[in-house]
Amino acid sequence: MTVRTRFAPSPTGFLHIGGVRTALFNWLLARKHGGQFILRIDDTDVERNRPEALQPILEGFRWLGLSWDEGPEVGGPYAPYFQSQRLELYRRVARQLVQAGHAYPCLATKEELDAERRAAEAARQPYIHRGRLRDLPAHEAMAVLDSRQAAIRLRVPLGQTLALQDCIRGPVSWQTDLIGDPILVRADGRAVYNFATVVDDLEMKITHVVRAEEHLSNTPVQVLIYRALNASLPVFAHVPVVTEPGSRKKLSKRDMKKFVTAEVRARLHALGWTDEEIDSREDLNPAGIAYYRELGYLPAALVNYLGRLGWSLDEKSEIIPLDTMIAHFSLERVNNSPASFDPDKLYWLAGEYMRMLPLDEKVNGVVPYLVRAGLIAEEPDADTLARVRRVVVACGDRLKLFSDILLYGAFFFRDPWYDPQAVAKRLAKDGIPTLLRDFASVLRTVEPFAAQTLEASLQDYCQSRGCKTGDLIHALRVATTGVTVGPGLYDCLEILGRDETLRRIAMALQRPEIR
């Protein structure tokens, strides 16, 4: 039997980290067993659907490399993969259930039901709805269905215990008496999630239903539907929810905006985003995928992080290559308590993955950021690319995200932006400008103008002059880069070259703070 899993987002908002993690588990399970991973769009709730939400979801999956074997844009043997296009199927199946006596029409209005629910609440009683036509004989029920616009409800069998083995939770059970007769098809003919899901999972031959724990309470209803359809159950696995950093509440796509903190805004501003752009992008925040893509996180790092969130390979592995993850993934090793999303650990992983990335790919990843910042031309020539490469090498492990290139390497591509504090601390001090001016004359003749010889000559110079190397080094750094942090000084000078280095030193010495 081939394993078939699915992820079924509803396009009512943007995918968050938790949703992606659930999708990843589905994907891993399918890949591990050489099965299929299906993407299905659960969009039966047309009023709440937002067509513009679909593309970002698909793009997110593509970016992460979570390929789907069947679904939007790729089709498949059970197309269409949009529930909104399968309503006829659900209606047909629901009618069959009525005919078989497992379901019945319901004429209650929304107002009546609301009143019932409120009354139950007021009486502090659980609300368990049983329709008035529940016990109508099947042929009469069909007659009602044909003559009136009626919703269809499942007739929940009374007095039973539903027990099943969840792959992650273990044995779980429910009393059917406590389950109200659920709506299968709305009065307007549109199926409801619980029903459409079962019909589709059955038709699409889904073998493993891996979904978030918030769906656990939907499971008894769905089990009842499977039974009514005389179908065998898939394997159920309810993965714990992902909670917000700092709270124990599950991540929700409704208020992702609250993750747009001042710090997040500052980061995005640094990349050239305006507040208007940030505010118009709902998924551009630390709970969404787009944020990490924009900042230049490596997708492999995100996948690794998400895979380790609630799952472990063994007692110590943190960095787990995707093929290892696929080879060893199992639902049995999925943890069963909620996991809190930790941006710090993700950031650390991003750095680890960046370190492992081949140089060429680092250069390729960094170029778009330099282009967008207007530091290099859109189609950089070979010389520029060679220079970018040298800068990337100089940045070394400082580069954790592609966007870090702007943090550590921008000054290689434009004049330094002199940080007043840095100038005050490292340049505008007694004797320093003179020292700098004097050493500049040494720099004029250093041969070759390379890191090693530069270092040697600076050491010699300081020794013969009896000055502290630190003073000169810091002064040089600020004079040539404008800031106090960055790659090794000698690497910086070498990349800048003799002429540019001298020009920058002269420029720095012209500053008003210095005389």
Place this chain on the structure above:
RNA sequence: GCCCCCAUCGUCUAGCGGCCCAGGACAUGGCCCUCUCAAGGCCAAGACGGGGGUUCGAGUCCCCCUGGGGGCACCA
């Protein structure tokens, strides 16, 4: 209110009765390295929610309590 689930360092986790006075990782603090910032190395601090059982022995099994979470729609 009712139903269901969960419970190891701040966080992610290992642990499936003795290998655990609980291991790893992120974060934190200190030291080393060092031209800054990273990275790296070393060290430190830090957890089995509580109470009952079962057992020669319990983080591990059972029960209760407490705490947390999820769900109770003609939403998904």
